[in-house]
Amino acid sequence: MDKEHVFFENYAGTWDRDRKENPEILSFLVTLMGLSAGDTVLDAGSGTGILLPYLHRAVTGTGRIEELDYSHRMLEQARQKFASVPGVTYTEKDILKYKLPQKTYDAIVCLNFYPHIAQYKEVFIKKMTAALKQDGALIIMHDMPRSRVNALHARGEEGQSCILPPVDIMATMLITAGLSVTIAMDTDSYYFIKAEKKQYIPYEQYPEFPVHDDIPDTDGTSHAHGHSHTQTKAVMNRLARISGHLEAIKRMVEDGRDCSDILIQISAVDSALVSVGKVILRDHIDHCIIDAVKDNDMEAVDNLKKAITRFIK
Numbered sequence: 001m002d003k004e005h006v007f008f009e010n011y012a013g014t015w016d017r018d019r020k021e022n023p024e025i026l027s028f029l030v031t032l033m034g035l036s037a038g039d040t041v042l043d044a045g046s047g048t049g050i051l052l053p054y055l056h057r058a059v060t061g062t063g064r065i066e067e068l069d070y071s072h073r074m075l076e077q078a079r080q081k082f083a084s085v086p087g088v089t090y091t092e093k094d095i096l097k098y099k100l101p102q103k104t105y106d107a108i109v110c111l112n113f114y115p116h117i118a119q120y121k122e123v124f125i126k127k128m129t130a131a132l133k134q135d136g137a138l139i140i141m142h143d144m145p146r147s148r149v150n151a152l153h154a155r156g157e158e159g160q161s162c163i164l165p166p167v168d169i170m171a172t173m174l175i176t177a178g179l180s181v182t183i184a185m186d187t188d189s190y191y192f193i194k195a196e197k198k199q200y201i202p203y204e205q206y207p208e209f210p211v212h213d214d215i216p217d218t219d220g221t222s223h224a225h226g227h228s229h230t231q232t233k234a235v236m237n238r239l240a241r242i243s244g245h246l247e248a249i250k251r252m253v254e255d256g257r258d259c260s261d262i263l264i265q266i267s268a269v270d271s272a273l274v275s276v277g278k279v280i281l282r283d284h285i286d287h288c289i290i291d292a293v294k295d296n297d298m299e300a301v302d303n304l305k306k307a308i309t310r311f312i313k
Helices: 003-018 023-033 052-059 072-081 118-131 146-153 167-176 232-254 259-294 298-312
Strands: 040-044 064-069 088-092 105-111 132-142 180-186 191-196
Touching: 023 052, 023 105, 023 132, 023 191, 023 232, 040 052, 052 064, 064 072, 072 088, 105 118, 118 132, 118 167, 167 180, 167 191, 180 232, 232 259, 259 298
Parallel strands: 040 064, 040 105, 064 088, 105 132
Antiparallel strands: 132 191, 180 191
16 A cells, blocks of 8 residues: 555545535536436546535436545545435546446546546546547546645655646647547636547548638639648647537536636637637648649639738738
8 A cells, every 4th residue: 555545544534524625616517527317427536425416416316426446444434425325336446457347437537636647647548538438528627726736746755747737738638549628627716627539530531621612702702722731630629629618608607607717718718719720820821822822823822811811910
């Protein structure tokens, strides 16, 4: 048993008293998860079951929840507190060593857990991805800001290996593992990222956007243009994240969240759109204009220049 394991065994009895939960934030984070009645959920690093009642409300009595933790005493606390909750199983295992069933879970949620497996992040993400059903989601979240998470774990012996990265870096890791990031939020109150297991389409098989001769350009004339865009996959992933972010903002408005929180998220969406625009602009300059020049299509060159000018303004 390593030092961290001993720590959790020793503090299980007083954990809930010392580590106060924030019902408002936890309820909001579970809402962002987008769970449905009847879903099967793995609560990875579940501890004393702080998230269990919120998950149960979301999946209802028809759903299944697996509380997984390697601390015996932590799980015992959860069992005692929620003995009457139906559809719950308790698994005492080290998640990195435990052979998870394949394609089983609609969602795998990691609340305040990622820093504990960060030095094995590639193995962990790959393992969680394999355990998800098609269209299932891996959710990594903290009910506190990233700065506080990192401050807490900087005291440990693991040092830099357990730092919680910014959501864009986390998103890159998840996308590399074959997941599609749909929500990525890093605020002064919480950290939340959701990545879904979608059917993988090899890049070369991505369908090209249909282009028709009768589509008018900005000056009213028609012009056909089409070629392979090198950044299609990256752009589609970023747009999916922005779409998820907008859905999260809608939920914040519906839930009556503080206006300052909503404005911060809108600002993040605005920055993300600018970032996507720059990626497309680079691709536009590197390929669209060059192709038009090679084809000696001066009309296309002129229209492309106008598009760049409009974007910059």
